[in-house]
Amino acid sequence: MNQHIEYELKNIMKTDLPESAFINQRLQETYQQLNSQKKHNHSRGFAIKAAVSVAACLLLVMIWGIQNPTLAAQLPLIGRIFQQLEQEVSYPGDYSEHAIDLQTPPISITDVEDSTQSASTYRQESGDLTVTLSEVTYDSNALYLAILIENKNEFPKNVQAKSFLYLTCQGSMVYPDGTMDNFGEAYGNMPAYMAEGNFPDSHTFQGLIQFEWDHISDYSFCNFTFLSFEQELQTGTKMTGELGNSGEFVEYIENDRNIYEGEWSFEIPIDSSLITQKETLINDCNETGFGIEKIVVNDYELYAVPIYPNEENEMDYIVSIWDANGVPLDSHGDDFTRFSTHGRDISSITVYILDYYDYMNCKGENYKKQPQKAIYQQTISLN
Amino acid sequence: MERLVRRAMHKDTESFIQLIEENRQSMMKVAYGFFTEEEDVADVIQQTILNAFEHIGELRKVSYFKTWLIRILINNCNQLYNSKKHTLSEDQIMEYGKPDTYPVDNEFFQLLSMLQPDDRIIFYLYFGEEYTTKEISRILEIKESTIRSRIHRGKEHLRKHLHREEWAL
CATH class of the missing domain: 1.10.10 (Arc Repressor Mutant, subunit A)
Structure with missing residues (x-):
């Protein structure tokens, strides 16, 4: 991380906190408690738990990078962006298998009523940037866009991050009857914040955008406009500012930002027949009133619809779902009720409902404790 | 540090305490990311120390100790935070979440409060x-x-x- 970036923020965050007599006393009491415990000789014949090492995390970070520009220059990017990036993004999935190539859309898309889109309208120029939508796919809960951005000038080299661009957008999801649900900063909802990808060369960025929206199949179009693309640079301006009204001033570096403003507008028809969603009805409850109504599976994720007793608050419970190999599924978004199916065997799943506090003790490396702590569990065949 | 971790994994309390002391500042700052009250910070750190000592034999890689300790601490912070939300009255919840009442007025807490x-x-x-x-x-x-x-x-x-x-x- 460049020493010039957020230098002051780091300095402040690394400032030692003053000694607290209260906390010191509590720590000493705890140390005495440890010292008074007998040393136990435990057999460490525990089963091996899944663990993620720091080195592994760093290795994954290193996978992000600029592709070999020579290779990139030889192969066309349009139509292949999902294939290149789908395993690299923070929400991996087999998007290329279900991708709609917007340069040569399938008959089902061109036959959608009132669609006036052609391949050329998926390429928009505004200011220095030309934005091309290469491919799109969607499931019931999100649109996934593959995007190519070409810059008349070179993208700056001294950027803080080489694997994404921030973006702002606005638009609407349009129902078949013409009514619409709007999104954008003015409406207080932003379904997408960034494009994740890389820079094949100094004039080009390719990336994926996950555009989260519920019940995609209810709509017939998505109209949206990108308003800006932004990068934070490694340079900045020394500033001084007052912290609140404290009278205390601090120095900090305000990073320079490279902002491309414009309007790149697109319309994406949505064909609900292309959305694969399978519901498996369970309608099972145990004697305490906890259970599962159904399991919903689409191309990239699955989720359970739980049943709770009337008097219970659903926020007090967490659903955990294991794959056929007995490994918990990862979440596929900010909503932890949705799980990624990428690379997993979900022919059979086991659903656990846990009290929130028990779940917090049983997640991550401690996941094998979930069955004994679950207040409801059910193994379900999804074949 | 690796030597200390290995000793602590064999339940050497002195080595474990030294590890905690080396990470005390980090733990306090993490806890203050969740709470403004000293008592809450002390509670979660105490619980984390006890949890970590109990389970340190299960640590997979010695170099991973600090991250492992922080994760235990964050879990305990989440538990305490949610338990407080459940037991406080509505007025108390409004007071509890207020960001402006850190114990000391310094740059770190001022930044957090913003x-x-x-x-x-x-x-x-x-x-x-x-x-x-x-x-x-x-x-x-x-x-x-x-x-x-x-x-x-x-x-x-x-x-x-x-x-x-x-x-x-």
């Missing part, structure tokens, strides 16, 4: 502990793009709330 509650722990782990967004994503079990967007949002928030005076470089 951030959204959800952003504080992320800011500390990113700028203070210099974890990568991928590592923070694993620690907090939050999507990495969310981590990035919150860091971005937090910085935007700071920009808006600081009365600025531009200096020439």
Whole structure:
């Protein structure tokens, strides 16, 4: 991380906190408690738990990078962006298998009523940037866009991050009857914040955008406009500012930002027949009133619809779902009720409902404790 | 540190205590990312020390000790935070979440108080502990793009709330 970036923020965050007599006393009491415990000789014949090492995390970070520009220059990017990036993004999935190539859309898309889109309208120029939508796919809960951005000038080299661009957008999801649900900063909802990808060369960025929206199949179009693309640079301006009204001033570096403003507008028809969603009805409850109504599976994720007793608050419970190999599924978004199916065997799943506090003790490396702590569990065949 | 961790894994309390002391500042800052009251910070750190000592034999890699300790601490912070939300009255909840009542007035707490509650722990782990967004994503079990967007949002928030005076470089 460049020493010039957020230098002051780091300095402040690394400032030692003053000694607290209260906390010191509590720590000493705890140390005495440890010292008074007998040393136990435990057999460490525990089963091996899944663990993620720091080195592994760093290795994954290193996978992000600029592709070999020579290779990139030889192969066309349009139509292949999902294939290149789908395993690299923070929400991996087999998007290329279900991708709609917007340069040569399938008959089902061109036959959608009132669609006036052609391949050329998926390429928009505004200011220095030309934005091309290469491919799109969607499931019931999100649109996934593959995007190519070409810059008349070179993208700056001294950027803080080489694997994404921030973006702002606005638009609407349009129902078949013409009514619409709007999104954008003015409406207080932003379904997408960034494009994740890389820079094949100094004039080009390719990336994926996950555009989260519920019940995609209810709509017939998505109209949206990108308003800006932004990068934070490694340079900045020394500033001084007052912290609140404290009278205390601090120095900090305000990073320079490279902002491309414009309007790149697109319309994406949505064909609900292309959305694969399978519901498996369970309608099972145990004697305490906890259970599962159904399991919903689409191309990239699955989720359970739980049943709770009337008097219970659903926020007090967490659903955990294991794959056929007995490994918990990862979440596929900010909503932890949705799980990624990428690379997993979900022919059979086991659903656990846990009290929130028990779940917090049983997640991550401690996941094998979930069955004994679950207040409801059910193994379900999804074949 | 590796030698200390190995000894602590064999239940050498002296080595374990030394490890805790070496990480005390980090633990306090993480806890203050969740709470403003000293008592709450002391509670979660105490619980974390006891949990960590009990389970240190299960640590897979000695180099992973600090991250492992922080994860235990964050779990305990979440538990205490949610248990407090359940037991407080509505007025008390309004008071509890207020960001302006840290025990000491210094730059660290002033910065925290300017951030959204959800952003504080992320800011500390990113700028203070210099974890990568991928590592923070694993620690907090939050999507990495969310981590990035919150860091971005937090910085935007700071920009808006600081009365600025531009200096020439």
